Amino acid sequence: MSEEELKKPEQIVHYPDPSFQESALIHDYNELYHEFEKDPDAFWRRIASDLLWFKQWDNIKVWNHPYAQWFTGADLNITYNCLERHVNNDRRNKVAIFWAGENGKERILTYYQLYKDVMRLGNALKSLGVEKGDRVCIYLPGIPELVVSMLACARIGAVHTVVFAGYGSKALNERITGAGAKIVITADASVRRGGSIPLKPVVEEALIHAPTVERVIILRTQEPKVSLLDEFELDYEDLISQADRYCEPAHVDSEDPLFILYTSGTTGPPKGIVHAAGGYMVGAYYTTKYVLTLRENDVYWCTADPGWITGHTYGIYGPLLVGGTIFLSEYTPDYPDPGIWWKLIEDYGITIFYTAPTAIRMFMRIGEEWPNKYDLSTLRLLGSVGEPLNPEAFEWFYKYIGKEKCPILDTWWQTETGMHMVTTMVGLPMKPGYAGKPIPGVVATVVDDDGDPVPTGATGFLAIKEPWPSMMKTVYQNDERYQQYWNFGKYGYYSTNDLAVMDEDGYIMLLGRSDDIIIVAGHNVGTAEIESALVSHSAVAEAAAIGKPDPLKGNIIKAFVILRNGIVPTPKLIHDLRYHVRIILGPISVPAELDFVDNLPKTRSGKIMRRVLRAKEMGMDPGDVSTLDD
Known part of the structure; x- marks a missing residue:
């Protein structure tokens, strides 16, 4: 979309029903934003005071660029706020989790049941020698035990690192060894599209060169039960059945790490993003309550793994911090038929539905006849996350799922930010194609290379000017990489690596990444990981990967491969290389297209210029190529 098109006056605007403005927790966006600007510490103090702290903070924020400390001196435990805060009041028997598995399986956990399970697993981990600060890798499908495992780690002050169960052994190994995990929690298999996908063999291969791992806890769900290696592999159910019932919540400092989550690196191995306990808790609570507007009687479904x-x-x-009811499901959006998600919304009375543009575009392609078969009248709010929601998908989502009654939150944020940063808050006019405005508490703008504001309607870089509570603490064991985030332009803003445009009303449109991350179906995939996987094949000398726009997935991966001398390109080799990437990184990283080439565009220092490949692929001007080696 050109800048001229962005300036066209015929921008569609949807005005929400006045009732949404009346029921929203934030009644006046401008008033609240000005309140935040006037006294940021007072703003965050008011939000944080809703939560329970074992020891109050000395300072709300200590900011020494590029490092921020939040709620300094405070002691807390996030699980005390997710569990006791509700169990000890009137939510003891409220449903915390609805889980729907394939073939009609269902599980329901109340807050009290979840509380008991978390304490038992917490004690089980302690019995294995897990101490405060130790890292635990969780490699589980989207089942209640994954929630229990995360909370059990947080309960005892251990640092969890969750790895998407679709990743292959190499990607898993990088994350286990990168974090120095002491324990791995996994399952024998996951269920997907009517089939069983073994996980234990992936873990076994990933542990071949993972010396820090002392034990593996395995949830055995299949019959016959898989065999376990004596002493090293432990049965999940046996372990928790023998554990004590009460687990004291560890008192952790606000600045202590809560979790490490790995995201794809642009120039090397995946980055371990570290989030601290106090600031993350406040940011997650604030945005769930005030942006998603999660209420007491809501049944909330976030489809993200x-x-x-x-x-x-x-x-x-x-x-869980807000005390809501979560819906989890292992169903994919088109199995056993493309109506399954809409059936689940009807069956469970889902009120808030938060999903990805990829899923929305897939449903668009299939047609509205499937959602029209089901009663979606319980929905009151729709959300989108992972990549920009294009106007066509917005309109379809608004009309056929929300029935032109539900506000749509097109949310922009990152692994590194920990919480929503830009969206159209409930009650504000919605502009398809524009994510919205910075939420109160976030200072974001669109700037040029130097960090100065660009004219209205001009393309620039989205930058964050001030710290926020849920910002990442650092990149694990790579603080230099963290510092690079806060080094944008002459003012040292936080660099989002996203291109954006701001209109005359302050609404921001995201145009895509400016770096070497490819967003495929809402998943961040690093070009460096794909290229490394390809080059690890014996036939490949060199490789480059780019994102190519796709109407369904947002982007697909296209790879360019230089073969070793004497290797002949064949269709079978293409198949073999794609399969090789799948085994190493998992299906989301497999190139949809692969070309064999004789050379790649590089700078004189040897860096591959992927933008030149991307421009050529899309038939565009590659821009300045003066630094090309040839």
């Missing part, structure tokens, strides 16, 4: 940051903040921690 807990292996991603969306699943952390808005699939688990945020809604």
